[in-house]
Amino acid sequence: MTEELGLRARKKRQTAARIWQAAVDLCSERGFDHVSVAEIAEAAEVSKMTVFNYFGTKEGVIVGPLEEHAGDPARAVRERLPGESAVAAMRRQFLEQVGALDPSIGLSGDPRSLKVRQLINETPTLAHRMVIFHMRSVQLLTDALSEETDDALLARVAAAQLIGARNALITENHRRTLLGDTLDDIAKDCAESAERVFGQVENGLQGYPGNA
Incomplete structure (x- = not known):
């Protein structure tokens, strides 16, 4: 059970990192206001709902790691x-x-x-x-x-x-x-x-x- 929970936590961290990286790259290239959550999700290979589940808002995707x-x-x-x-x-x-x-x-x-x-x-x-x-x-x-x-x-x-x-x-x-x-x-x-x-x-x- 402990090993399974550890694996889940690691996968969640990896998914969050992938979303953050995709968002930072896209927003740096085109500007924050010109990138949609759907585009971030596509670049990170997750659903739009997954982005919201992890970060709540588009702003949260960028600054969430700092807010922790x-x-x-x-x-x-x-x-x-x-x-x-x-x-x-x-x-x-x-x-x-x-x-x-x-x-x-x-x-x-x-x-x-x-x-x-x-x-x-x-x-x-x-x-x-x-x-x-x-x-x-x-x-x-x-x-x-x-x-x-x-x-x-x-x-x-x-x-x-x-x-x-x-x-x-x-x-x-x-x-x-x-x-x-x-x-x-x-x-x-x-x-x-x-x-x-x-x-x-x-x-x-x-x-x-x-x-x-």
């Missing part, structure tokens, strides 16, 4: 070490992602990831979708902090600062990728920048929210 990481900051805070601050936990998680060259923080050698960033920059509906994604990330982190501190206002302030710092680092990774800088150089500089950026937030937030 909306809860990363909240998870870092919820699972942080005893006595570790929220800033320290998010910095540690981010540096681990840098070390793993995680595509979700803008570190990827896959040309399609670069195409996705270009599509987001060029397509208002995708850019709007990413704004919603960032708002979702802030809300999830706010929830995690407010549950612990019982102060929703300060939790939202802290979440906005922490997500803002994280997003600034990711934006810089995307910017340098678009400029053609090497992945190794970007990752090295990102790790150094993360120490400074989260350090600046930490100076303002001190040890908030206290001991876990």
Whole structure:
């Protein structure tokens, strides 16, 4: 049973990846607004309904893999070490992602990831979708902090600062990728920048929210 479930999960991941790859290639070539879901389905050799079942919307096909990481900051805070601050936990998680060259923080050698960033920059509906994604990330982190501190206002302030710092680092990774800088150089500089950026937030937030 376990082997069968593992096979199903692997096939689902492969199907999702095939749909995403087909969508990114077609939309990069012709523009997001000029490609239909039916055309994406045909290129991926699946039904139109399968595309919707996996991603919900055409926008979701492009940015869905990124949106899976909306809860990363909240998870870092919820699972942080005893006595570790929220800033320290998010910095540690981010540096681990840098070390793993995680595509979700803008570190990827896959040309399609670069195409996705270009599509987001060029397509208002995708850019709007990413704004919603960032708002979702802030809300999830706010929830995690407010549950612990019982102060929703300060939790939202802290979440906005922490997500803002994280997003600034990711934006810089995307910017340098678009400029053609090497992945190794970007990752090295990102790790150094993360120490400074989260350090600046930490100076303002001190040890908030206290001991876990």
